[in-house]
Amino acid sequence: MPFVNGNEVITIIRDERKKNIPILVLSAAGAEDNVLKAFDLGADDFMVKPFSLVELNVRVRKLLALRR
Known part of the structure; x- marks a missing residue:
C-alpha cells in the first residue's frame, strides 16, 4: 500500500x-x-499469501456470520 x-x-x-x-x-x-x-492491533483473522480462494471464501463467510 502506498x-x-x-x-x-x-x-x-x-x-x-x-x-x-x-x-x-x-x-x-x-x-x-x-x-x-496484527491480532494485537485488532485483526480478526490472518492468511498468508499465496492462499486458496476456497479457504478465503470460508474465512470471509465465517467472519461475516460472526458479525450477524
Whole structure:
C-alpha cells in the first residue's frame, strides 16, 4: 500500500470504534511476530499469501456470520 501499511490500517479502523468491521489480513509476511502484531492491533483473522480462494471464501463467510 502506498501511503500506510496494513498495521496502520488496522489501527485506524479500530481507533474509529468500528468494532463491527471484520478485519482479515492477507499478507506475504507470515512470520509469527507479524501475525501476532496484527491480532494485537485488532485483526480478526490472518492468511498468508499465496492462499486458496476456497479457504478465503470460508474465512470471509465465517467472519461475516460472526458479525450477524
